Every structure is written in structure tokens, then in C-alpha cells.
Amino acid sequence: MLRxxxxxxxxxxxxxxxxxxGSAPYTCSTFFKVQQPGGNPKARSWDHRFSKDSQQQQKSPLKAAARAAHSDMISLGTARPWPEYFPWKSLEMLCPGPKALGSTVSMRCxxxxDEYDLDTVMNYGYAGGSPQVxxxxTEHKSPTLVLAHPWLWPALFSLHRTTGIST
Known part of the structure; x- marks a missing residue:
């Protein structure tokens, strides 16, 4: 069955x-679900638990300005420059390998x-999580493999940033 x-x-x-x-591509766990849920109830909304102030929050104007690409402007609206302006062409890291082998493992970006661009590595990335992870x-939490939960919950990864809420 597992096979x-x-x-x-x-x-x-x-x-x-x-x-x-790209450096911060939009992605969603729905893109990767193995089986599309059929008949599962949605999770309850907890929006009424948010304060009035948080319910009135709008998307950041700086983020909107950062998306408007102007060739003569280097935007710091997302607190990072465009990846084209990064002064590095590659990044290499040497890590200790298994002690039995007494070697190091080289990782290069x-x-x-194609697989994991340096622009992506050097950036904060999308607030919902790396598409690869x-x-x-999503595949391994799907009802077909590990967990048969009754809700239509998506997966979301956020590293202690408020941007995870807005995804």
C-alpha cells in the first residue's frame, strides 16, 4: 500500500x-496536493477572534511598490534589493562529512x-514557504500517505514573520 x-x-x-x-515566488500547498479533497468540510473561521485593528489591516504599500518594477529604481520596499544587483555569482559551503570518511562535503549554489537559484538562497523568499519544502x-501530509484529516487545511511555513498571516 505504501508503494x-x-x-x-x-x-x-x-x-x-x-x-x-524567482527570489520570492508565490506558491500554495493546493498546487501540490495529490488528491483533490472531495466533500471535506472547511476548517472553522477564527476571524472573529482577531482584534478590530488587525481586521482592518491592509496589505503593505511598500510591498505593492516593490512589485512595480522600474528599471531606473532599486527598490528596498521589501527590505531587500532586486537579485540582479547582488554582487555574487556563486556561493560555496564546505561542511564536515561523515567522521568515518574524514572528508568534507561541498555545497554550491x-x-x-535551475534547481535552487542563488537569488532565492540570498533572499527572504515567499512568506508561505519555499516551494520545494x-x-x-504537502505530499507527505496528504490523506494518501500519512494523515487522513477531515479538513481542507493548507500547509504554511512562516519563520516568525507577520507576513505569514497575509499569505
Missing amino acids: SKLAEIDNKRAASQSLPK VKRE LRWV
């Missing part, structure tokens, strides 16, 4: 679009790399 579930995940990956690219967790 058939893993095969279903592999088939879903093969049939799906490639992961979104290059600008414009979000896909893996």
Missing part, C-alpha cells in the same frame, strides 16, 4: 508543472541555476 501511495506522488510530480522560480510536506 502505491509513493507511486501516486511520483505520478503527480511528473504530471505537474515545474516549481515556481550558482546564480541562474512546501511541496514535500
Whole structure:
């Protein structure tokens, strides 16, 4: 049974679009669900628990300004420059390998790399989480593999940032 579930995940990956690219790509766990939920109830809304002030919060005007790309302007609206202005072409890290082998493991990330671009590594990323990690967790929390929960909950990763709430 486990093999058939893993095969279903592999088939879903093969049939799906490639992961979104860029320094902070939009992604959602719904993109990676193996089975589309049918008939599951939605989770209860807890919006009434938010304060009036938090309910009136709007999206940040700085974030909106950062999306308006002007070629003659370096935007710091998201507290980071555009990746094109990063002065590095690659990043390499040497980590200790297994003690039995007595070696080091080299990890390298290059600008414009297909799998995990240096621009992505050097940036904060999307508030909902890295597409690579979000896909893996969504696939492995899906009703077909680990957990048959009765709600339509998406997965969300946020590293103690308020931006996770707005995703």
C-alpha cells in the first residue's frame, strides 16, 4: 500500500508543472496536493477572534511598490534589493562529512541555476514557504500517505514573520 501511495506522488510530480522560480515566488500547498479533497468540510473561521485593528489591516504599500518594477529604481520596499544587483555569482559551503570518511562535503549554489537559484538562497523568499519544502510536506501530509484529516487545511511555513498571516 505504501508503494502505491509513493507511486501516486511520483505520478503527480511528473504530471505537474515545474516549481515556481524567482527570489520570492508565490506558491500554495493546493498546487501540490495529490488528491483533490472531495466533500471535506472547511476548517472553522477564527476571524472573529482577531482584534478590530488587525481586521482592518491592509496589505503593505511598500510591498505593492516593490512589485512595480522600474528599471531606473532599486527598490528596498521589501527590505531587500532586486537579485540582479547582488554582487555574487556563486556561493560555496564546505561542511564536515561523515567522521568515518574524514572528508568534507561541498555545497554550491550558482546564480541562474535551475534547481535552487542563488537569488532565492540570498533572499527572504515567499512568506508561505519555499516551494520545494512546501511541496514535500504537502505530499507527505496528504490523506494518501500519512494523515487522513477531515479538513481542507493548507500547509504554511512562516519563520516568525507577520507576513505569514497575509499569505
